[in-house]
Amino acid sequence: MARREIPNLIVCGTPGTGKTSLAHKLASQSGLKHIDLSKYAVEHNLVDGWDEVLNCAVLDEDKVVDHLESCLPDGGYILDYHGCDFFPQELIDTVVVLRTENSVLYDRLKARGYPEAKISNNMECEIFQTILDEARESYEEDIIMELSSNTPEEQDANAEKLVSWIADWKNDKLKK
Structure with missing residues (x-):
């Protein structure tokens, strides 16, 4: 692992689980820089086409x-x-996988105006925990955090937990 004094986090999950909202909140509370990779890739021409x-x-x-x-x-x-x-x-340094109950996720995706095919695809992704499985196949289990993201209160609690984790991570690095 690299010798850095500040960690890098990935906040991932099925669309509609609250990744961007949590990342914004966490960035403002922790001082870390937030990169929305979808927007970043488009802005820097790091895309390979358009999925119709x-x-x-x-x-x-x-x-x-x-x-x-x-x-x-x-x-x-x-x-x-x-x-x-x-x-x-x-x-x-850590992979945060947000999970959302199906009925909550469906309502969020519907409110975004997603077409039924996109809603169905994303619902299947969440039901079969595709993103969590990808994380588990790609990273050591001890750096993966699976967090529930159904309500604003859970999002606040997740931000608090991650701010605390960041502080602990920094303190551990200082001791070494």
Whole structure:
């Protein structure tokens, strides 16, 4: 693992689980920099086309990693994206996987105006815990945090837990 004084986190999960809201809140409370990878990839032309079915840009994961590789070793970033498995473990200190109950997730996706095909795809992803499984296959179990994200209160509690985790992580690094 890299010798950095500030950790890098990935906040991931099915669309609609509250990744961006949590990442914004966490960035404002911790001082870490938030990068919404979907927007970042489009802004920096790190995409590999457009998915007509899901109505979103397709990230070129290799380009994204290459583009961020120069800053991530120093730490201090919250990466926000639905997937996580394409970042090398040596650049990531914790992977936060947000999970949301099906009825809550459905309502959130419907409120966003997603077409039924996209809602169905995302619901299946959450039901089959696809993102959590990707995290478990790509990273050591001890850096993965699975957090429930159904209510604003849970989101606040998640932010508090992560701010505390960041402080503990920094203190542990100072002791070494």
